[in-house]
Structures are given as C-alpha cells and as structure tokens.
Amino acid sequence: MKKPSKDTISRLALYLRTLQELSKTRTTTTISSQDLARELTISSDQLRRDLWYFGQFGRRGVGYSIDSLKNKLSQILGLNKSWNVCVCGAGNLGSALLTYKGFKEQNLTIVACFDVDPKKFDKKKGGVTIYPLEDMKKIVKSLTIEIAIIATPVNAAQAVMEQLTQCGIKAILNFAPITLAAPAAVKLRNVDLSTELFNLTYFLSQA
Amino acid sequence: MKKPSKDTISRLALYLRTLQELSKTRTTTTISSQDLARELTISSDQLRRDLWYFGQFGRRGVGYSIDSLKNKLSQILGLNKSWNVCVCGAGNLGSALLTYKGFKEQNLTIVACFDVDPKKFDKKKGGVTIYPLEDMKKIVKSLTIEIAIIATPVNAAQAVMEQLTQCGIKAILNFAPITLAAPAAVKLRNVDLSTELFNLTYFLSQA
Numbered sequence: 001m002k003k004p005s006k007d008t009i010s011r012l013a014l015y016l017r018t019l020q021e022l023s024k025t026r027t028t029t030t031i032s033s034q035d036l037a038r039e040l041t042i043s044s045d046q047l048r049r050d051l052w053y054f055g056q057f058g059r060r061g062v063g064y065s066i067d068s069l070k071n072k073l074s075q076i077l078g079l080n081k082s083w084n085v086c087v088c089g090a091g092n093l094g095s096a097l098l099t100y101k102g103f104k105e106q107n108l109t110i111v112a113c114f115d116v117d118p119k120k121f122d123k124k125k126g127g128v129t130i131y132p133l134e135d136m137k138k139i140v141k142s143l144t145i146e147i148a149i150i151a152t153p154v155n156a157a158q159a160v161m162e163q164l165t166q167c168g169i170k171a172i173l174n175f176a177p178i179t180l181a182a183p184a185a186v187k188l189r190n191v192d193l194s195t196e197l198f199n200l201t202y203f204l205s206q207a
Numbered sequence: 208m209k210k211p212s213k214d215t216i217s218r219l220a221l222y223l224r225t226l227q228e229l230s231k232t233r234t235t236t237t238i239s240s241q242d243l244a245r246e247l248t249i250s251s252d253q254l255r256r257d258l259w260y261f262g263q264f265g266r267r268g269v270g271y272s273i274d275s276l277k278n279k280l281s282q283i284l285g286l287n288k289s290w291n292v293c294v295c296g297a298g299n300l301g302s303a304l305l306t307y308k309g310f311k312e313q314n315l316t317i318v319a320c321f322d323v324d325p326k327k328f329d330k331k332k333g334g335v336t337i338y339p340l341e342d343m344k345k346i347v348k349s350l351t352i353e354i355a356i357i358a359t360p361v362n363a364a365q366a367v368m369e370q371l372t373q374c375g376i377k378a379i380l381n382f383a384p385i386t387l388a389a390p391a392a393v394k395l396r397n398v399d400l401s402t403e404l405f406n407l408t409y410f411l412s413q414a
Binding site: 007009014017077097099101102106191197202203 | 213214216217218219220221223224225228248249283284285286288290292298299300302303304306307308309310313315353354356361377378379380384386394396398399400401402403404405406407408409410411412413414
C-alpha cells in the first residue's frame with residue numbers, strides 16, 4: 001500500500017479536530033462529504049483521497065457517521081491509547097505548554113518538565129513537576145515518557161535533542177527556532193511559528 | 208491560473224526556511240532539485256509541482272540558485288516588505304511569542320501586546336509594550352499593525368477576534384485551542400499545538 005504523506009497525516013489531524021468540534025455542536029449523527037469538506041475548507045476530492053488510504057468510510061447518499069469517522073481517525077493517529085509527554089525548558093514557551101488546555105482531551109498527558117535552573121527544580125507548573133535535566137534518564141523511564149517537546153533556547157536545543165534520544169525517546173517536537181538533526185530512527189518535527197505567519201503574509205500580499 | 212493550495216503555501220514557507228539555513232552553511236551557490244528535495248524530506252516531484260505555480264525556477268543540469276530561489280520565495284510569500292504584528296494576551300504563551308527569536312529575521316515585527324490585566328499595562332516584555340485591550344483601535348492605527356496573534360485564554364478568544372476585525376485587521380493567527388469563526392474577508396489560521404503531536408503519535412503507533 002502506498003504510504004500516506006506527511007501532509008495527509010496533518011490533514012487527518014485537522015479532520016479529527018473538526019469532527020470533535022462538530023460532534024459537540026451538531027444534532028445530526030451523519031454529515032455529507034460536501035458539508036464536511038466545507039467545514040474543513042478543503043475540497044471533497046482531497047478529503048476522499050486522504051481517507052482512501054485507510055479503507056472505506058462513509059456511504060453513498062448517507063455521508064459519514066461523525067462518531068465512527070472520529071473514532072477511526074483517533075485510531076489511525078494512535079490516539080486510542082494515552083501518551084506520556086515531557087517538556088524540556090520551563091521558560092515562557094515551556095510554561096505555556098504545561099498549562100495548554102488542548103493536550104489532555106487528546107490523550108496526551110504532560111507528566112514531566114526538565115530545566116537547568118536549580119531555582120525551578122521540584123516546583124510545579126500546571127500541575128507538572130520540574131526536574132533537573134540530569135535526571136532525564138531516570139524520569140523518562142519511571143514515568144514511561146514516549147514523546148518529548150523541546151522548548152529550550154536555540155543554543156541548548158541540539159544537546160537536549162541528543163540527550164532525549166539517548167534516553168530512548170523516539171518522537172520529538174521541536175519549538176526552538178532552529179532546524180535540528182535527529183538519528184534516522186527518531187521522528188523529529190520542527191515547529192516553526194513564523195511559517196504559520198507566512199500563510200498570512202502571502203494572503204495579505206495577494207489582496 | 209490555478210490557485211496554489213494552503214498546503215502548497217505552507218510548503219513554500221518550509222522551503223524558504225530550509226534555503227535560509229542552507230545559505231548559511233553551504234559553500235556552493237546552487238543545489239540540485241534532488242538534493243533540495245532530500246533536505247526538505249519531500250519528493251522532487253512535489254517540489255517541482257509546488258514551484259510550478261509561480262513560474263520557471265532552476266535550470267536543467269545546474270539546479271536551483273539558492274539565493275535567487277530564496278529571494279523569489281520571500282517575494283511570493285510577501286516577505287519582501289516588513290509587517291507589524293500585535294499579540295493579544297500577555298500570559299505564558301503571549302510572553303513566549305514576544306521573546307520568540309524566529310520572527311524578526313523574517314521581516315515580522317511584534318510592535319504591541321494587548322492584555323486586560325491593569326498590572327501589566329505599560330510594562331514591556333521582549334522590548335514590546337503591553338497596552339490595555341481598550342486601546343486596540345488607537346494602537347493598531349498608530350503603529351500600522353496588519354497581523355494579529357491571539358494568545359488569550361479560550362473563553363476570551365472569540366471576543367478578541369471580533370475586536371481585531373473591527374479594528375480593520377485582516378490576518379489573524381489563533382493559538383487559543385478553540386476553532387474561531389471569522390468574517391469571509393479576514394484570513395484566520397487556527398494553530399492547534401496538539402495536531403503537531405498527532406504526527407508523532409501516528410509515527411509511534413506505526414512502529
């Protein structure tokens with residue numbers, strides 16, 4: 001089977017979020033592919049192509065069952081189990097992530113934060129304890145952490161990434177504005193907040 | 208001409224970031240489309256298709272000139288001029304954005320922050336003054352702000368979005384974990400930090 005692209009996976013994540021919102025507000029249990037595509041602001045062709053990788057959804061003339069599509073997408077994205085996540089860096093961005101309301105409802109639980117500042121050790125933010133960076137190996141193991149978020153200053157990011165991979169972490173989300181290099185067995189996503197803004201500058205400059 | 212999709216624009220942003228990194232580290236001035244695609248971890252077909260919308264780049268047997276492709280992408284994305292940006296909400300996430308190093312090198316300058324907490328008024332964070340939310344109209348005008356970032360709590364986000372559009376803002380990036388509705392003339396991007404993590408949970412659950 002052809003593997004879905006990174007963009008397809010990102011769109012599935014968006015579909016899931018939209019279905020979660022819809023299931024809170026809609027009174028009907030099904031939605032036509034046209035209506036769903038409109039909610040998602042994508043073409044219904046794109047929607048069908050993305051879902052095609054994962055089998056048959058929806059029924060002609062009936063559309064999609066919101067709940068079953070939502071559950072199926074959760075399962076595809078691995079969200080039918082819960083994941084323990086750590087945040088590296090307890091600065092402004094790290095603190096924002098510790099208190100971010102969007103994760104928990106997705107089965108993503110931040111269970112630890114690491115920092116280098118002794119003044120922060122053993123303190124809590126958003127209910128999460130801040131540990132010394134040196135204790136990473138021990139904490140990652142004892143709390144079965146599988147996903148890490150890097151929210152350190154730029155100059156610390158690469159070293160923290162290496163430490164994480166040495167602790168056996170296989171999935172890392174990097175918010176530091178620098179492109180990091182990870183070993184092939186590790187899935188690393190670099191989040192660049194400025195690229196989000198580029199969509200807006202593109203739009204404004206076309207207007 | 209067929210309009211490029213949102214995903215194409217997001218990828219152009221990624222291409223630009225990668226070329227900016229490359230131009231710092233590479234000694235050669237050109238790069239083959241295969242090498243560039245490898246750096247970008249996309250297929251060279253995808254790269255060609257995305258650039259195709261905007262005309263002819265690169266030369267057979269020579270590849271792309273890093274500088275000229277970088278400049279062309281900057282221009283397409285509207286980054287050949289500078290943009291003034293405001294941040295709404297001076298909490299953890301807002302503060303992180305005010306001190307985020309990634310914006311300025313992209314011609315994006317955060318010039319004001321708005322909050323409702325009187326204790327924060329007229330204070331500075333990351334060199335940016337925090338103003339009362341009521342002064343938005345005046346400040347947006349006097350500082351020619353064209354782009355806004357929402358980093359408020361969930362329950363304030365929709366009202367702030369409406370206030371921004373009333374002030375004439377046409378491009379908004381929303382970080383509050385709630386999908387906002389904007390008037391058709393306004394470009395609104397909802398950034399959901401958990402969807403970034405879904406790519407990782409997908410990867411881990413395939414392994």
